Amino acid sequence: MINKYNVYKVLFFLFAICNLLLVVAFLVTFLTENPINMVFNKKIISFLLLFDLRIILLISFVFLLEVAHRKLTHDSVRNIYKSHKATYLIRRYLHSVEGNEGSGRGREAKIIQKANRSVNTLVIDFKNNTATANIKLASNNESQKVIVEKFDETIDKLNNLDYNIFAFSNFTEKPTNFFQSTATKVK
Known part of the structure; x- marks a missing residue:
């Protein structure tokens, strides 16, 4: 039996860490004046944004699975x-x-x-x-x-x-x- 509450905790923890890294990457990108660093930092930001989007989609998918299961068993959401x-x-x-x-x-x-x-x-x-x-x-x-x-x-x-x-x-x-x-x- 998978403990879905712990799955949610891990997913939200990953989401929080990714957002924290995203904020740090934004600050580094816009506070540096070197164009080479800006290109590298923009790649990091785009990677973190994609990772953040994947985590959001995974959280939504897990939640929708649970809602679908509740609806199929005629249970209240x-x-x-x-x-x-x-x-x-x-x-x-x-x-x-x-x-x-x-x-x-x-x-x-x-x-x-x-x-x-x-x-x-x-x-x-x-x-x-x-x-x-x-x-x-x-x-x-x-x-x-x-x-x-x-x-x-x-x-x-x-x-x-x-x-x-x-x-x-x-x-x-x-x-x-x-x-x-x-x-x-x-x-």
């Missing part, structure tokens, strides 16, 4: 926004801040780092009358414990996300360290 927002908020809530151990190379810091990597696999998907929350935990028992301890609070957060319209069940373990919580519409 608004649920895409709800899914992205809920995934972002719950990931932010579950993300553990590493302790003040100086260099952060201790055993606890590594456990928290693995737990935070597991949080990045969390996906919440709203459909018409149902919603699911899936997370794949690391194989490390200590990092699993960090996340599993927060499951009850996470269920409360999930239930309060959408004005109590969806009632999420407790997380149940699926094969290979997957945990899933399902919800149905209350109203």
Whole structure:
């Protein structure tokens, strides 16, 4: 299963980096007076503009695929926004801040780092009358414990996300360290 939320994050990151490089190239081109540099910099600018256009087209293509999938399954397009927002908020809530151990190379810091990597696999998907929350935990028992301890609070957060319209069940373990919580519409 491809985590589409992480795909969007990577694409928007590439878009931001490309635009930053484009601004720097524009500044260098128009602040230099050497005609040889201007020709070289214009080639760089044209390359960055084409790369930027390709990233925009790729983002649009991925988004249109998701919209088409929602339409084919007779689902509301608004649920895409709800899914992205809920995934972002719950990931932010579950993300553990590493302790003040100086260099952060201790055993606890590594456990928290693995737990935070597991949080990045969390996906919440709203459909018409149902919603699911899936997370794949690391194989490390200590990092699993960090996340599993927060499951009850996470269920409360999930239930309060959408004005109590969806009632999420407790997380149940699926094969290979997957945990899933399902919800149905209350109203």
